[in-house]
Amino acid sequence: MPPPLTENTFKESIEHAVQNVFHTMLQKSAAPVHGASPVPTTEPWSRPDDLGGTIAVGSVGFAGDICGLVYLYLSETLAHQAVQGMLGMTPDEVASAGREVISDVIGELTNMTVGVFKNRIHDLGYPCKLTIPTVVWGSNIAIQPTRGTVRRTYVFRVDGHSVIADLIFKET
Amino acid sequence: MPKILTIDDSKTIRMIIQRAFKEYDCTVLEAANGDDGLKAAAEHKPDIIILDITMPHMDGIQMLTHLRERGDQTPVVMLTAEGGATSVQRAQGLGIAEYIAKPFQNEALVEKVSKVLPLARKAA
Numbered sequence: 001m002p003p004p005l006t007e008n009t010f011k012e013s014i015e016h017a018v019q020n021v022f023h024t025m026l027q028k029s030a031a032p033v034h035g036a037s038p039v040p041t042t043e044p045w046s047r048p049d050d051l052g053g054t055i056a057v058g059s060v061g062f063a064g065d066i067c068g069l070v071y072l073y074l075s076e077t078l079a080h081q082a083v084q085g086m087l088g089m090t091p092d093e094v095a096s097a098g099r100e101v102i103s104d105v106i107g108e109l110t111n112m113t114v115g116v117f118k119n120r121i122h123d124l125g126y127p128c129k130l131t132i133p134t135v136v137w138g139s140n141i142a143i144q145p146t147r148g149t150v151r152r153t154y155v156f157r158v159d160g161h162s163v164i165a166d167l168i169f170k171e172t
Numbered sequence: 173m174p175k176i177l178t179i180d181d182s183k184t185i186r187m188i189i190q191r192a193f194k195e196y197d198c199t200v201l202e203a204a205n206g207d208d209g210l211k212a213a214a215e216h217k218p219d220i221i222i223l224d225i226t227m228p229h230m231d232g233i234q235m236l237t238h239l240r241e242r243g244d245q246t247p248v249v250m251l252t253a254e255g256g257a258t259s260v261q262r263a264q265g266l267g268i269a270e271y272i273a274k275p276f277q278n279e280a281l282v283e284k285v286s287k288v289l290p291l292a293r294k295a296a
Contacts, residue, residue, distance in 0.1 A: 024275035087187055101183070108184040111226075112274045115253025119273070122256030130226045130254055132181070 002125020005066075007152075009124070014070075014154050014165050017116035021109060022158060026085035030163060033155040048155065048162040051075055056103070057143075058110030058135045062118045064128025068169035070117065071143060072110045078161040079106055099137070107133035113165070143168075174198040174289055177218035179209035179235065180251070181227040185274075189222060192278035196291040206230030210238055218246060220269075220289045222281075225252040225259060233259075236266045247288045251276065 015032050022030040056079045061069040074082065083094045083105045094102065111133045122128055145151050145168045156163040176198055178189045186202045193200050201216055203209040205227045213221060221239075225232035236248060247269040252259070255273035263271060270284040285291070 021275045024277060086184060088191060104182060104184045108182045111182070111253050115255060115274055119253075119255045122258070127256060127258050129259075132226065132228055 005121065005124070005126070009121075010152055010167065011154070013117050013120040014152075014167060016120070017113045018154075018156055018163065018165055020116055021112045022156075022163075025109065025112065026082055028085070028158050030156040030158045033157060033162075048164075050160075050162050051164070052139070054137060054139050055141065056106045056135055056137055057141055058106045058133055060110050060114035060133045061131040062114065062121075062128040063131065064122075064126070066121060066126040066128050066169065068149075068167060070110070070114045071164075071166040071168070072106070072113060073162075073164035073166065074106065075161050076137075078158060078163065081159065082106065082109055103135040103137070107135045110135070174220075174291060175201060175216055175218040176220050176222060176285065176289070177201045177203065177209065177212055177216065178222045179203045179206065179212075179227075179232070180222075180224040181205055182224070185224065185251070188278065189281070192281050193285075193291070195293055196282070197294050198289075198291055206232060206235030206238075209235050213239060213244060213246060220285060221246050221248045222251050222285070223248050225250065225254040225263070233262055233266070236263070236268070240266060249281075249284055249288065251281065 018030045022028045051073060054076045056074050058072045059069055079102055080094050083089055083102050086105050115130055118128060118130060148170060150169050152167040154165045178186050178200060180186055181204050190200050201212055203212045207230050223232045249270040250263045250268050251272045253274040260271055269288045272281060272284055
């Protein structure tokens with residue numbers, strides 16, 4: 001039997017994943033927000049003010065000995081900056097590239113983040129595989145997990161913008 | 173001119189790879205899934221394949237299995253977010269040349285590819 005996953009394991013794994021991906025792909029630091037350590041809950045979390053407008057939400061799941069989904073929330077402004085960083089585009093090039101290119105970048109950023117997180121959990125004795133990324137856009141988006149799930153929400157600050165990593169696990 | 177075939181469902185990754193090798197004397201070909209990758213490998217005979225694992229229709233492990241079954245021994249560099257120990261071992265069992273876990277820096281990718289396929293910089 002693998003060791004049970006603790007709150008610290010989730011916290012350290014997601015912090016490592018977000019920080020690693022943002023540093024390696026965007027050359028940006030992602031600082032965990034002090035005091036935002038989650039209490040497992042099924043309730044929606046309160047949205048930071050800077051995520052009040054249009055946002056991108058990337059999601060990637062994992063399935064195996066442990067099953068869940070991670071949602072990554074970014075403001076539209078930060079999503080544009082992510083495209084500039086990953087593809088070496090100017091702001092004008094990002095604007096003319098359109099939503100499809102921006103969504104693809106956010107999908108890949110989410111895929112990498114969940115991959116790093118998932119691989120840590122996998123190597124602790126919970127083998128699982130990643131799913132294909134999806135990205136949705138909108139304002140006032142609220143994701144309500146179904147029954148039998150546990151939610152953990154982590155907040156980061158990246159260049160003055162909030163980034164939310166929202167983990168939803170099926171209870172085992 | 174050396175030919176690199178990148179097989180990844182993410183257009184972002186294919187664009188990053190095009191950018192990483194643009195200063196080198198090589199051609200970068202693209203495919204968005206394992207099916208198209210197998211066809212592109214047969215048609216273009218690349219010198220190296222950069223292959224993702226998690227893709228729709230046919231994933232990277234299935235694609236690599238088909239490739240080897242038909243006798244194609246083109247060197248393969250796995251470039252994937254699926255980096256758990258089990259996946260790495262499965263890919264190594266199919267004879268990959270190198271393995272890179274996402275996230276990655278372009279320099280690391282070029283270095284790994286260059287170990288298998290020496291590349292020259294384009295003349296200024």
